[in-house]
Amino acid sequence: xxxxxxxxxxxxxxxxxxxxxxxxxxxxxxxxxxxxxxxxxxxxxxxxxxxxxxxxxxxxxxxxxxxxxxxxxxxxxxxxxxxxxxxxxxxxxxxxxxxxxxxxxxxxxxxxxxxxxxxxxxxxxxxxxxxxxxxxxxxxxxxxxxxxxxxxxxx
Numbered sequence: 001x002x003x004x005x006x007x008x009x010x011x012x013x014x015x016x017x018x019x020x021x022x023x024x025x026x027x028x029x030x031x032x033x034x035x036x037x038x039x040x041x042x043x044x045x046x047x048x049x050x051x052x053x054x055x056x057x058x059x060x061x062x063x064x065x066x067x068x069x070x071x072x073x074x075x076x077x078x079x080x081x082x083x084x085x086x087x088x089x090x091x092x093x094x095x096x097x098x099x100x101x102x103x104x105x106x107x108x109x110x111x112x113x114x115x116x117x118x119x120x121x122x123x124x125x126x127x128x129x130x131x132x133x134x135x136x137x138x139x140x141x142x143x144x145x146x147x148x149x150x151x152x153x154x155x
Contacts, residue, residue: 073079112119124130
């Protein structure tokens with residue numbers, strides 16, 4: 001077996017740190033000139049921003065306050081939604097109280113029908129139209145249907 005190497009592999013060498021510093025030092029005047037041009041070009045804008053900083057701060061605070069007001073009033077959990085939910089809650093509580101009252105009355109009626117003979121008799125007379133021997137029941141006549149208006153078409 002032959003282990004000879006014809007071409008040496010390229011060995012990668014790291015650059016010398018002094019070379020990097022020299023390169024930066026060579027380009028420093030160009031970078032300083034660029035920075036100076038940039039500063040001179042943007043100086044009017046920075047001067048304007050500095051002179052009107054109070055006006056800008058006041059405007060930003062006013063805009064933030066307006067945004068917060070709109071968000072608190074009309075947002076997903078704002079006052080408008082809160083009032084709607086509160087009205088719905090009060091209405092549901094009222095319904096719940098009415099249903100509990102009706103449930104309690106039905107429970108009392110059931111207990112009376114289980115234990116009280118007079119309640120049983122009352123229900124039999126009203127719902128089933130039962131009567132005792134010798135009693136006579138009178139019914140009021142049914143109301144007559146209204147007459148059609150004159151001149152209307154008849155079938």
